[in-house]
Amino acid sequence: MLEEDHLLLKRMADGQKQAFDSFYEKYHIYIFQIAYKVVSNRSEAEDICHDVFLEIYQKAIQYNPERGSVKAWIGVKTRSRAIDRLRKKSGLLTNKLEDILMNASPSADQYVIERMEKELLVNAMSRLPKEQQQAIYHMYFEHFTQKEIAFRYNRPLGSVKSSIRYGLQNLRKQKSLLRWYGSSGGDK
Structure with a gap:
C-alpha cells in the first residue's frame, strides 16, 4: 500500500x-x-x-x-x-492586508483610499524586524505554509510561528494603523 x-x-x-x-x-x-x-x-x-x-x-x-x-x-x-x-x-488586519494588495478598484476615490492603506501597511511592515516582515509577507501574500517559510530560511518552525505571531501583534500596536482602522478608512 x-x-x-x-x-x-x-x-x-x-x-x-x-x-x-x-x-x-x-x-x-x-x-x-x-x-x-x-x-x-x-x-x-x-x-x-x-x-x-x-x-x-x-x-x-x-x-x-x-x-x-x-x-x-x-x-x-x-x-x-x-x-x-x-x-x-479571521481578523481585520489580515483581511485588509489581503484585500489591499489583491483587489483592484474601479472608482477613483476607492483607488486613493487603497493606495493610502497600502502605503500605511508598507510603512508599518518596514518597522518590523526582518524575520517578522519575511514571515508575514510569505504567509499572507505568497501563501506559504509556516513549514515552507521555515525551510526556505532554514529556521526552526517554532521561530517562524513566533515571528508571525509577534509580527501581527506589532502591526496591531502601531498607532498609525490603529488610527486608520479605528476611523473606518480615514473618515475621521
Missing part, C-alpha cells in the same frame, strides 16, 4: 495524468473530510481540496518517505491549508 502511493506520486511527478486520477480517487474523500473538519463549510472545504490536489500534483517530487506515509503527508498538508484558509478569513 505504501509503495503503491509512493509509486503514484513518482508517476505524477513524471506528468502521468492517469496516476493523478488514481491518486485523486483514492484520497479525495480523505482530504475533503480533513478540510471540512477544520473549516466547517462545504464550499471552503472543496476549494481547499482543489488547492491541495493541485499542490500535490505540482510538488509530488517533494514527498520524502523517510518522514512518514503518503497519507500522513497529505493529511498534514490538507490541515495546514485549511488552517491557512481560516487565518485569511
Whole structure:
C-alpha cells in the first residue's frame, strides 16, 4: 500500500495524468473530510481540496518517505491549508492586508483610499524586524505554509510561528494603523 502511493506520486511527478486520477480517487474523500473538519463549510472545504490536489500534483517530487506515509503527508498538508484558509478569513488586519494588495478598484476615490492603506501597511511592515516582515509577507501574500517559510530560511518552525505571531501583534500596536482602522478608512 505504501509503495503503491509512493509509486503514484513518482508517476505524477513524471506528468502521468492517469496516476493523478488514481491518486485523486483514492484520497479525495480523505482530504475533503480533513478540510471540512477544520473549516466547517462545504464550499471552503472543496476549494481547499482543489488547492491541495493541485499542490500535490505540482510538488509530488517533494514527498520524502523517510518522514512518514503518503497519507500522513497529505493529511498534514490538507490541515495546514485549511488552517491557512481560516487565518485569511479571521481578523481585520489580515483581511485588509489581503484585500489591499489583491483587489483592484474601479472608482477613483476607492483607488486613493487603497493606495493610502497600502502605503500605511508598507510603512508599518518596514518597522518590523526582518524575520517578522519575511514571515508575514510569505504567509499572507505568497501563501506559504509556516513549514515552507521555515525551510526556505532554514529556521526552526517554532521561530517562524513566533515571528508571525509577534509580527501581527506589532502591526496591531502601531498607532498609525490603529488610527486608520479605528476611523473606518480615514473618515475621521
